[in-house]
Amino acid sequence: MDKESKRNKKEEKREEKHRLSCYTNRELSWLQFNVRVLREAENEHVPLAERLSFVSIYQSNLDEFFMVRVGTLMDQMHAGEKIRDNKTNMTSKQQVEAILERTRELEALKTKIYEQLMGELEPQNVHLINFNRLSKKEIAMLETYFDQNIAPFLMPMLIGKQQPFPFLNNKELYALMLLTTKSGKSKLGLVPCTNSAFKRLIEIPSRPGTFMLCEDLILQFASKLFPTYSVKEKSILRVTRNADIDGIEVYDEDLDYRGVMEQLIKQRTRLSPVRVELSHDINKKTCKELAKHLGINMKHVIRVDTPLDLSFVFQLQHYLRDRSELFYEKRSPCDSPALNMKESVLDQIGKKDVLLSYPYESMKPFLRMLHEAAEDESVISIRMTLYRVADQSKIIDALVEAAENGREVIVMVELRARFDEANNIEMSRRLEEAGCHIIYGLGKYKVHCKLCQIVRKREDDFQYITQIGTGNYNEKTARLYTDLSLLTANRDIGTDVDKVFRSLLMGETVSHIEHLMVAPHCLQNKVLALIEDEIEKAKHGRPSYIGVKLNSLTDKDIIEKLIDASEAGVKIELIIRGICCLVPAVPELTENITVISVVGRFLEHSRIYRFGVGEEEKVYISSADFMTRNTLRRVEVAVPIYDLAIKKQICHIFDTVLADDAKGKMQTRNREYIDRMLGEKKLDAQEVLYEEAYRAINREEPEKEEETE
Incomplete structure (x- = not known):
């Protein structure tokens, strides 16, 4: 190899290393x-009782992360698979x-914030107490209660030898004890602390507002x-x-797929441990014995200084419910100003496109549309994809009503929606019994798109x-998550959606589509082409821009193209709530x-x-994040916005969230997220959008609306 080739190779390696820094x-x-x-649990601008939610959400998020992501990585390790992260080249073991x-580092932060919260509750006469702060009389009273x-x-x-180590249920609490006999022999003792027969949070009778956790009581009197x-x-x-169960791996046309999923759900409860949490230090020998019984490496045993299950904070919130100043100001979804609820919703959509913006606007128009379709004799069919629905779903009620009224109802129920499998199985049975035609998933692709189509005869x-x-x-999450819902009678969009449903009925995926983007074959490539268009504009000195709002960004092909666009001079603004x-x-x-x-009151x-x-701008709303699982391994849909007023409305929502410097944090080159100050007064996008929704229907106060638990 000559000197010039060596220099070129070194330069390529330097460039590759530099690119890895992205x-x-x-x-x-x-x-x-x-x-x-x-x-957010330590943010003094968040009402105290609401901050309790964030510390519990942090824990439940982390639980699911270990159950799913760490579980997947450990499966790869144990299978000897040499899989590396395609962005940082880390092995499963390294990850x-x-x-x-x-x-472990974050446990210290969680403990600090939790103790701060408990301290701030004390002036509100709410105390979580331990035995060190009780009188002898109170201890005796608690012993009697125990x-x-x-x-x-x-x-x-x-x-022991005759008493094998029992199966420990996922996320349940147990009291673990090292016991010794008079002769000095040691044994382990276990006591399940989770039981519907007694309360988790026990109020001290002599001190109203003072509580103790049942597991602490059990541990105190374990002897x-x-x-x-x-x-x-x-x-x-x-x-x-x-x-980490995956229904895709067991999909077989000859099997009862719903029955297979039911068996997989049962299997999940007995999968291998990925983490063990302890509330107190125990000696190394006992810890090793415990890890051996559970079949887990000692590195996965984590010492925790807060209660191991923080869900009890919602009971504390309930105790504080009459103190409104400790909670967010009440907000309830508004009626859409684009619709008159005294007239037919179907007829109104037939004349103009409508956008619903949750949770600022209500889901009622969509529910009304379904009920109208159930009763309208001109309706030939209703088609719908369902991924996650509420436990007591009004949407399911409407579909059942439609089927019982003789309408053709076709529903694609995705049985592999993680942790919602059991609910979806039950809903699918109910729909089937009502006479709906049910499709269960699509082989190796999860169906994650959010589509509903009503066909009317004219x-x-x-x-x-x-x-x-x-x-x-999902009516419940529509009050808690920010989402967009386009209602349209546009024939071009309708024809494309009809093609998607016909493909699903044939057990196939769309390979070509005109107006929509449809994964797994017609979304990533279209996004890459649109980014390339902006690159070409920038290269020729024309105005160019890319703005994307997502939950997560992990798709390497799209990331690479965004880097290319940045190098070409395209202005790129990304609102990424989660993984980036x-x-x-x-x-x-x-x-x-x-x-x-942006992490705020609503998700x-x-x-x-x-x-x-300007006039060249193309705007889409979509069910898909830019994650490889969404762009290449699921059925997802992005729809172009053709109505100029709705396009302007969506861009306004985007720009408002982008300008949020109350809840919005900016990522730095060092991968840290920092606060920013864009104006004289901090802007909370979610509050701004709610205020705008109220003004749009001339409402000054939240109307009384049925609460969703």
Whole structure:
């Protein structure tokens, strides 16, 4: 190899290394997102009782992360698969080790914030107390309570040669004890602390507003459960198990797919542990013995200084409910100003496109549209995709009503919606019994798109009334998540959606589509082409712009193209709530990219794509994040916005969220998320958008609306 070739090779390696600085590992980026959730628990601008929610959400998020993501990585390790992260080149083992190290670091932050919260509750006469702060009389009273109301329902277990280590349920609490006999022999004792027969949060009768956790009570009087032993060490124990079941792997046309999914759900409860949490230190020998029983590496045993299950904070919130100043100002969704609810919703959509913006506007028009379709004799069919629905779903009620009224109802129920499989199985049975035609998934592709289409017969023609959304058909989350829902009678869009449904009925995916973007074959390539268009504009000195609002950004092909666009001079603004594997502000590469994340009262969930400037701008809303699983392994849909007023409305929502410097944090080149100040007064986008929704219908106060639990 000559000197010039060597120089070129070295230069290529330098450029490759420099380009790697534009990437963050997916799992570590997710942990950064969860820190942003945790930080809301210490944010003094968030009402005190609401801050309790954020510390619990942080924990439940982390539980699911270990169950799914860490579970997947550990499966890869144990299978000997040499899979590396395609962005940072980390192996599965390296990623798990980095996750465990970071999780331990974050425990200290969680403890600090939790203790701060508990301290701030004390002036509100709410106390979570331990035995060190009780009088002898109160301890005696609690002992009597334990003897009468808790001990009779406990099942203490000894671990020995004749007593094998029991199965520990996922996320349940156990009291673990190192026991010794008078002769000095040691054994382990276990007591399940989760039981419907007694309360988790026990109020001290002599101190109203003062509570103790039942597991602390059980641990305090553990010696009474093992009267012939001495308790040398004790701790509360909690196991998190792998939940990485995948219905795609077992899909078979000859199987009863619903039955297979039911068996997989049962299997999930018995998968291997991925994390063990302990509330107290125990000696190394006992810890090793515990890890051996559970079949887990000692690195996965984590010491935790807060209660191991923080869900009890919602009971504390309930206790504080009459103190309105400790909660967010009440907000309830408005009626859409674009619709008159005294007239037919179907007829109004037939004349103009309508956009619903949740939770600022109500889901009622969509529900009304379904009920109208159920009763309208001109309606030939209703087609719908369902991914996650509410437990007591009004949408299911409307579909059942339509089927019972003789309408053709075709529903694609995705049975593989993680942690909602059981609910979806039950809903699918109900729909089937009502006479709906049900499709269960699509082989190796999950169906995640949000589509509803009503076909109406006209005098000598037919009409499509189509709904395409960014979020699930779930009345509960429509009050908690920000999402967009387009209602249109546009014939071109309707024809494309009809093609999608026909493909689903044939067990196929769309390979070519005119107006929509449809994954897995016609979304990523179209996004890349639109980015390339902006690159060409920038190269020729024309105005160019890319704006994207997503939950997560991990698709390497799209990230690479965004880096190319930044290098070409395209202005790129990204609103990424969660995982963002792209690092902005890297010299010469991502200098033209801004990344912000908004974590606020409502979960930012809408997906918006913007390409171009002025009259040339193209705007889409979509069910798809820019994650490889969405762009290449699911059926997803992005719809172009053709109505100019609605396009302007969506761009306004995007710009308002982008300008949020109250809840929005900006990612730096160092992968940190920092506060910013854009004006004299901090702007909270969600509050601004709610105020605008109220003004749009001339409402000064939230109307009384039925609460959704």
